[in-house]
Amino acid sequence: xxxxxxDSVAPRAHPVSSEVTRMTxxxxxxxxxxxxxxxxxxxxxVNLDVSEGDFFALLGPNGAGKSTTIGVISxxxxxxxxxxxxxxxxxxxxxxETKLDLGIVPQEVNFSLxxxxxxxxxxxxxxxxxxxxxxxxxTEKYLRKLGLxxxxxxxxxxxxxxxxxxxxxxxxxxxxxxxxxxxxxxxxVDIELRRSMWDFLQEINRNGTTIILTTHYLEEAETLCRNIxxxxxxxxxxxxxxxxxxDKLDSQTLIFxxxxxxxxxxxxxxxxxxxxxxxxxxxxxxxxxxxxINCIFAxxxxxxxxxxxxxxxxxxxxxxxxSRLKGA
Amino acid sequence: MxxxxxxIAFETILIKEIRRFARIWVQTLVPPAITIGLYFLIFGNLIxxxxxxxxxxxxxxxIVPGLIMMAVIQNSYANVVxxxxxxxxxRSIEELLVSPVPNYVILCGFVAGGVARGLAxxxxxxxxxxxxxxxxxxxxxxTIIVVVMTAVVFSLAGFLNALFANSFDDxxxxxxxxxxxxxxxxxxxxxxxxLPSAGRIVSSFNPIFYMVNTFRYxxxxxxxxxxxxxxxxxTLFVAILYGFSLYLLRKGTGLRH
Numbered sequence: 382x383x384x385x386x387x388d389s390v391a392p393r394a395h396p397v398s399s400e401v402t403r404m405t406x407x408x409x410x411x412x413x414x415x416x417x418x419x420x421x422x423x424x425x426x427v428n429l430d431v432s433e434g435d436f437f438a439l440l441g442p443n444g445a446g447k448s449t450t451i452g453v454i455s456x457x458x459x460x461x462x463x464x465x466x467x468x469x470x471x472x473x474x475x476x477x478e479t480k481l482d483l484g485i486v487p488q489e490v491n492f493s494l495x496x497x498x499x500x501x502x503x504x505x506x507x508x509x510x511x512x513x514x515x516x517x518x519x520t521e522k523y524l525r526k527l528g529l530x531x532x533x534x535x536x537x538x539x540x541x542x543x544x545x546x547x548x549x550x551x552x553x554x555x556x557x558x559x560x561x562x563x564x565x566x567x568x569x570v571d572i573e574l575r576r577s578m579w580d581f582l583q584e585i586n587r588n589g590t591t592i593i594l595t596t597h598y599l600e601e602a603e604t605l606c607r608n609i610x611x612x613x614x615x616x617x618x619x620x621x622x623x624x625x626x627x628d629k630l631d632s633q634t635l636i637f638x639x640x641x642x643x644x645x646x647x648x649x650x651x652x653x654x655x656x657x658x659x660x661x662x663x664x665x666x667x668x669x670x671x672x673x674i675n676c677i678f679a680x681x682x683x684x685x686x687x688x689x690x691x692x693x694x695x696x697x698x699x700x701x702x703x704s705r706l707k708g709a
Numbered sequence: 710m711x712x713x714x715x716x717i718a719f720e721t722i723l724i725k726e727i728r729r730f731a732r733i734w735v736q737t738l739v740p741p742a743i744t745i746g747l748y749f750l751i752f753g754n755l756i757x758x759x760x761x762x763x764x765x766x767x768x769x770x771x772i773v774p775g776l777i778m779m780a781v782i783q784n785s786y787a788n789v790v791x792x793x794x795x796x797x798x799x800r801s802i803e804e805l806l807v808s809p810v811p812n813y814v815i816l817c818g819f820v821a822g823g824v825a826r827g828l829a830x831x832x833x834x835x836x837x838x839x840x841x842x843x844x845x846x847x848x849x850x851x852t853i854i855v856v857v858m859t860a861v862v863f864s865l866a867g868f869l870n871a872l873f874a875n876s877f878d879d880x881x882x883x884x885x886x887x888x889x890x891x892x893x894x895x896x897x898x899x900x901x902x903x904l905p906s907a908g909r910i911v912s913s914f915n916p917i918f919y920m921v922n923t924f925r926y927x928x929x930x931x932x933x934x935x936x937x938x939x940x941x942x943x944t945l946f947v948a949i950l951y952g953f954s955l956y957l958l959r960k961g962t963g964l965r966h
Contacts (some may be wrong), residue, residue: 417966455807458966480809491800500728507721508808510714706803 390570405468406434407560407591408454413463415449415615423449426616427463431593431608433559436586438606438623439595440702446615447595448488451564455485467560481509484558486549488565488595494538498529499692501537502552511554516555523551526581543570560591567601579605599698603627611702627698628670634694635674636665640687653677665694719808719818720875726822730788730829732827737788738830741780745834748776749841764900764931771836774801774925778859782917783884785827785860788818789867802964812913812954812958816868816951817875823864824857831856844928851936852927858943859920865950872954891917903957906959916946 408431408469424446433439443448454465456472464470467479469657492501499520506516525532532540538681540548546566553561563582567575575598582605586592596602602609602623609626610621619626642661649658656666668674681688730737749769757768796802797850805815838844846852866883874880895917901909912918919939926932958964 385780445958452966456965457803457806477809477811480807483807486806487800489800491803493796493799494800500725504721504725505804505808508718508805508810509722510711510809511716512717690728 393472403597406466407433407435407468408430408456408593409448409466409469411464411466413450413453413465414461415446415453415458423615424453424463427612427615427617429610429617430590431621433468433591434586434589435591435608436583436606437591437593438602438609439593439612440599440602440609441612445612447612448564449615450612451487451593452593453560454562455483456480459539481556482559484553484556484561486546486553486561486563486566488568490545490549492537492545492548492552494536496537498540498548499524499533501548502555505552506555509554515707519555520551520558523554527551528577536689543574544568547574550578550581556586558590560572560593560631561585562593564593564595565597567596567598574602583637586688599702603698623698632667632669634665634667635664636689636692636694637681638663638690638692640689651686652681653680713813714809715814715835717820719814719821720798722805722810722815722818723825726788726792726819726925727857727880728824729792729897730822730826737784737826738833741784742828742837745776745780748772749838753841754962755955759887761780761867764902764925764929764933766931767842767866769842769898770844772898773842773844775895775921777834778839778856778917778921778924779792781827781831781856782863782909782920783825783888784830786863786867786870786884786888787849789823789864790870790874790884792822793819793871794874794880797874797963798877801913806964807944813955816865816954816958819868820861820864820869824860827860827863828856831860844953846928847930848927850927851913851940852924855923855943857942859924859949859952860915862920862943862946865954868954869950874963875937891915894918896921896933916942919943 388554408429410427413424413427414422417421425639427446427450428449429439439447439450440500453460454467454472456476467482470479496504500526502520503513503516506519507513511519520533521530524533527550529540529547529551532544535674537545546569550563550566553563566582567578570578579601582592582594592605594602594606606623608622609619611615617683637657639662641660644661645658648656648664653664653666655668656664658664666677667676678688753769753772760768762768793802795930797807846851870880870883894912894945895915896912901918901922904912919934919942922932922934923936923939923943926936
């Protein structure tokens with residue numbers, strides 16, 4: 382289990398004034414194109430700015446171009462055209478400076494499974510030029526933080542899937558980058574661990590680390606991220622704040638769990654607009670974003686129907702995400 | 710990246726490489742020792758007695774430098790090709806590629822790892838040779854220079870093989886079909902004087918022939934080749950292979966999309 386987040390073990394704060402924070406762009410992507418050797422056009426003019434200190438979601442279906450975009454940022458993929466700048470420096474011309482600012486957590490496990498857990502993190506620290514005493518200190522700090530300290534002498538192949546993901550996060554943080562990019566970091570991780578990873582990521586973000594997250598768990602993006610971009614077929618089709626995006630939701634489907642059973646005919650007699658009987662204890666209803674939900678409760682009360690609980694049928698962001706993809 | 714950071718990165722790659730081949734010592738250090746030990750026993754001790762002198766030395770003394778060189782060549786090549794390709798295959802090379810380590814430091818780190826294994830195996834074989842032959846080193850500087858440069862050349866060659874390789878088959882083709890014939894025809898077991906004139910001409914195109922003979926000069930003081938031109942050729946090989954490897958690394962061949 383991961384240790385609770387606290388300031389003493391969180392990555393270093395990047396001291397910037399609030400004015401600078403507002404103005405500084407952590408990463409800027411301009412007209413990015415990528416065509417692979419087999420002719421597949423993965424990126425078709427991606428434009429994106431992420432401000433310093435942001436917790437940013439980059440969402441998209443499989444094959445939309447998320448990993449290619451991250452590949453270009455990390456220089457593992459060479460763009461066909463366009464530019465990527467990290468804190469104002471071009472990743473192609475200022476290779477070393479920009480890489481010092483970047484921490485990458487890839488989608489797939491990419492460490493040697495035959496090495497010891499601590500050695501993997503120590504080696505990465507060495508690649509960033511950290512002297513051994515500091516590397517050892519940081520390794521202990523992040524392995525403890527991510528609940529892997531007890532496994533430090535284990536070979537990486539002995540770790541569970543969730544532990545391997547946490548090891549990749551520890552490895553990406555060992556040089557304490559200003560910008561952390563996580564490509565589906567919680568895929569295959571159980572719910573409890575996912576929540577503790579959220580706490581951890583929120584904590585390091587509060588301490589100044591800019592985070593870009595790609596995920597298939599839209600609840601995760603909605604919980605963690607302040608701004609969001611949706612990429613589809615190599616193009617950004619939505620780029621706004623999470624709040625503004627959720628405000629665009631025209632309607633939502635609510636599910637009501639009833640205290641007592643009600644037959645379909647009796648339910649129909651209530652005359653609830655856009656409501657559907659699901660089973661004797663459940664019905665669902667579509668509500669417009671401007672509609673008052675109290676009138677539904679009033680109608681239910683008139684019919685002497687008690688409500689035990691109410692919930693969204695689908696995640697709101699998921700609803701929007703699907704509608705935007707269909708729209709595109 | 711500052712010079713001391715680059716040094717730390719280089720040291721990290723080197724330590725990782727040494728740790729790797731030391732961890733699997735049963736696969737990396739023991740087999741060449743056993744194989745070369747058998748060469749000593751069968752070719753040097755049993756058959757060698759019937760062959761008599763070669764190049765003015767007993768046959769056992771004659772083949773010891775060649776066998777040491779053979780171990781160095783095979784192991785420096787094998788270390789880099791297998792380590793670098795495994796990292797490519799497992800994608801763990803990405804952790805190095807996304808870091809700020811300059812390409813030449815990556816190259817030097819892997820080559821130093823290959824040299825370390827080549828020299829480690831060469832040292833083991835040399836210790837074993839003392840049980841079979843009474844050797845003294847004729848020229849210590851020539852011996853050291855030629856063995857290190859040879860290990861560098863074949864580490865670089867192994868690196869190039871790994872860059873182009875797409876499967877594990879690709880990393881065994883060159884050692885099997887190119888390296889082994891060149892080594893066996895490179896004067897490890899015989900003096901070029903025994904060959905007909907056509908054979909001598911063919912041998913003169915085999916770079917390993919020069920390396921083995923120069924090393925033999927360092928140990929025994931006798932050689933079929935000119936030492937200086939041989940060292941010059943080694944320097945040229947190092948420069949060409951290093952430059953080409955660095956060019957491919959910069960280009961991202963086999964590593965970046």
